Amino acid sequence: MxxxxxxxxxxxxxxxxxxxxxxxxxxxxxxxxxxxxxxxxxxxxxxxARTVSGTDLIVGARSGPVQLLLYSIFHLGDATNNVSWRSLQSIAAHPQVAWLVPLSLGDTHRGFRVVGTSRAFFEHYRHGRGRTLAFEQGRAFDGVFEAVVGAEVAARHGYVPGQRIVVSHGAGGLGSAEHDDRPFTITGVLARSGTPVDRSVLVSLEAIEAIHLNWSGGVRMPGLDLPAERIERFDLTPKAVTAALVGLKSRTAVFSVQRHVNDFRDEPLLAILPGATLQQLWSMxxxxxxxxxxxxxxxxxxxxxxxxxxxxxxxxxxxxxxxxxxxxxxxxxxxxxxxxxxxxxxxxxxxxxxxxxxxxxxxxxxxxxxxxxxxxxxxxxxxxxxxxxxxxxxxxxxxxxxxxxxxxxxxxxxxxxxxxx
Amino acid sequence: MRNKVIGLLLGVSGVVHAGPPAHEHGVAELRIALDGRSLLVEFESPLDNLVGFEHAPRTIGQRKALQEAEARIGEPAGLFRLPQAAACVAREVEVASPFSDADPDEGTHDHEHRYGHREGDDSGHADVHAAYRFECANPDALDAVELELLRVFPGIRSLRVHSATPRGQSSLRFGPDRARAPLRVAL
Incomplete structure (x- = not known):
């Protein structure tokens, strides 16, 4: 056999x-x-790809499309210029623009990015297949010195609503200036989304203005301590922000609004389609x-x-x-x-x-x-x-x-x- | 003043990918946006890609070539083929071409197209711009676009297709060897 x-x-x-x-x-x-x-x-x-769903356009200062996408959404690299608040208001008033969420970057908290934005961020930011950000605990920020932390920030430092945190000026680290005269109260912790929001501390745009009120040339001015109550009396409207997320009423307007922004008269601006730019990045x-x-x-x-x-x-x-x-x-x-x-x-x-x-x-x-x-x-x-x-x-x-x-x-x-x- | 603006825009258009595109011979751009049932397709190309020259037509042959090219651009069906199942009907066609006899006044145009013109300027570049608006009965069937224009105009060697659909945004390059642009997001 x-x-x-x-x-x-x-x-x-x-x-x-x-x-x-x-x-x-x-x-x-x-x-x-x-x-x-x-x-x-x-x-x-x-x-x-999951991170940029739901946003039709990203508007920033004129630089490269990939650069704008990376610093505004993924917190990689830095902006070369800011966008003036006036220009953003004018873009927000475009008849085809449904919503506009400004983003202001530059400060950090223990190595995590601090993102100044409006409450509309929680409403309009989408990830995955159109999912909104959910709160694990607490609520969105309301007052000037309130902050919402991402899931990873909360997990790393054991943050819960009610705790107070201090924001560092710039990238943070040893010897960098701290905004310790203006601590923030955590009002909410976001659920994990698998996006850079997990590693962000979200505050209002006014807060970003407020913590820099008595600052000059990157350091706090000695002897000029503003009590928190008096800050509310200042005009906390930002003069400029880093970038903005834009949603449109109809997707078919995306290219004409993009042209409108790119041809903007008062300021060299750039509008990108985040998904398309991401693809350009992959091809690079x-x-x-x-x-x-x-x-x-x-x-x-x-x-x-x-x-x-x-x-x-x-x-x-x-x-x-x-x-x-x-x-x-x-x-x-x-x-x-x-x-x-x-x-x-x-x-x-x-x-x-x-x-x-x-x-x-x-x-x-x-x-x-x-x-x-x-x-x-x-x-x-x-x-x-x-x-x-x-x-x-x-x-x-x-x-x-x-x-x-x-x-x-x-x-x-x-x-x-x-x-x- | 207008020339200055255009010069400025051309200077940066290498970065601003869907502003006025860099005027690069052999390269054209197609922009596709879909929302609900309405589909918008924009086409933009240096005139040279379509007729082989970029000045006011000087001979009868050139005049004819220009007229033919314009006629073709006016017929979206000859430029790109949408899936039959999507049942798309062209509702509006707009062509802005320089040097054309039938070129309407600046005033009658949507000012979005202003950079599409450089009428009468023999020394510079000239772009053709077209916009097509469709109504699609079954937009879910729009899974790809056949880029006939790569066959019709061999002068276009590279076509950048930007698209924004409910399935996501994309930006891809196509050439005569690859004339089918998918409208699904490919990772």
């Missing part, structure tokens, strides 16, 4: 379990890297992504090379085994198929282990990645591009497994059954 070939291959592998396990691990790690990079790329894109980053993908593909090649090396090296030790098979009537063709099958087994096992590694990695690392970088990874069934990659790896493995097969075939022809010990 002849045992089926795959059974023979499997038993032969089981006989050399340690070497095989190590080879499987090498292939698995390379596959995990390839899939991990792809997963990270997709989830990062999705996370970014495509080269870097491709490089990363190429490196992981090379790692897979290295993994498969290790597989071939182990199989070929193993042939010497297995001369006797193969000779016995030949003696039992296995032709050189069958020896070839046996060796190729063994290599393919290892590759399949490696791919499956790699997939499991990626998923375990995501499950273990996701909370940390989200807290640290606001990057939300999703463990889930591999997407179409990941299946394609796996198929590609298996195909490459099939080609690579021909090498040990061919070596064994040649060896068994040349040496036949004469064994020199």
């Amino acid at each position: 002849r045992a089926p070939l795959w059974h023979l291959a499997w038993r032969s592998l089981a006989n050399r379990s340690l070497t095989v396990a190590l080879t499987v691990l090498a292939v698995a790690i390379s596959v995990a890297m390839l899939l991990g990079v792809e997963r990270l790329r997709q989830d990062a894109r999705e996370g970014f 980053l495509a080269i870097a992504e491709r490089a990363l993908l190429a490196v992981s593909a090379l790692v897979v090649v290295a993994g498969l090379a290790a597989l071939v090396a182990v199989m070929v090296a193993g042939l010497n030790e297995r001369r006797r085994e193969l000779a016995i098979l030949r003696a039992l009537g296995a032709g050189p063709g069958r020896i070839f198929v046996l060796l190729a099958l063994e290599s393919q087994f290892i590759a399949v096992l490696g791919c499956a282990t790699g997939l499991a590694l990626v998923h375990t990695g995501i499950l273990v690392g996701a909370p940390w990645l989200e807290a640290r970088f606001g990057l939300e990874l999703q463990a889930g069934w591999p997407g179409s591009s990941e299946w394609r990659m796996l198929a590609f790896v298996l195909l490459a493995a099939a080609v690579a497994s021909l090498v040990p097969g061919w070596r064994a075939w040649r060896q068994s022809l040349a040496e036949g059954m004469t064994i020199r010990i």
Whole structure:
């Protein structure tokens, strides 16, 4: 009775379990890297796209569209110029503009960005598929010295409504000026949204004006301490803000309002479609992504090379085994198929282990990645591009497994059954 | 004054992607916005892409080429094909082309198109601007746009398509080898 070939291959592998396990691990790690990079790329894109849903246009000072998008929404980089309040009022009065939410950046609280905005932010900001921001505890700010903190800020420092916090001038850090004469009372904690809002402290625009009232040239003026009650009497209308989110009455007006802003007479302004600009950013980053993908593909090649090396090296030790098979009537063709099958087994096992590694990695690392970088990874069934990659790896493995097969075939022809010990 | 404004705008248009686009021969722009049943498509291209010259027509041949190009732009069906299932009907077509005999006065135009004109200026550049308004009975079926204009006008080697639909915004480049613009957000 002849045992089926795959059974023979499997038993032969089981006989050399340690070497095989190590080879499987090498292939698995390379596959995990390839899939991990792809997963990270997709989830990062999705996370970014989720952040800008619901806003038709972003208006800021004229700079690059990608730059404006990054500093206004993602808090990456800095604005080159501000937008005057007067210009914003005029844009808000455009007949097609439904709402306009100003954003004023520049201060921080313990390394988290402080965002000056209006209460309309909570109403109009959308993330994911049109979801609004929800309050985990408390309510939106109302008075001048009230603040709402994002989920991550609250989690890191254990903030609850009622607590008082101090805002630092500028980026904060050692020796930077503190607005400690004007503490803020936390009125609300936002639920986690997976957007940069989680890592922000939200205050009113008036508050941003108020904390800088007795400041000059980036430092507090000595001897000029304004009691909080007197601040309310000042005109706290901002003179300029960093950027604004704009919603339109009809989406079809988006290009004409964009032109209206870009051709603005009084001030060089820029309006961008956030989703479209994000895509431009991705196309700019495509080269870097491709490089990363190429490196992981090379790692897979290295993994498969290790597989071939182990199989070929193993042939010497297995001369006797193969000779016995030949003696039992296995032709050189069958020896070839046996060796190729063994290599393919290892590759399949490696791919499956790699997939499991990626998923375990995501499950273990996701909370940390989200807290640290606001990057939300999703463990889930591999997407179409990941299946394609796996198929590609298996195909490459099939080609690579021909090498040990061919070596064994040649060896068994040349040496036949004469064994020199 | 007008020239100065245009000069200023051209100077920055490399950054301002959907303001007046950089006047770059071989490159044109299509802007698609969908809200409810109403679909707006704007087309903008240097005249050179369409007829091969950018001055007032000097010969009968050039005059004819210009008239033909204008006639084509006036027919949205020949420029881009919308999915049959969406049942879109053109409601309004507006073409602003320089040097045209039929070029209407500045006054009759929506002033949004002012940079589309540089009438009579033989030394400078000239852009053609068109806007099409559709009414779509079944807007959900609008999943892609076939960019016929890349076949009709081989002078357009690269077309940037900006779109804003309920499914999201996008901005992608297309060429003669890839003449189908998806209106779904591709990550």
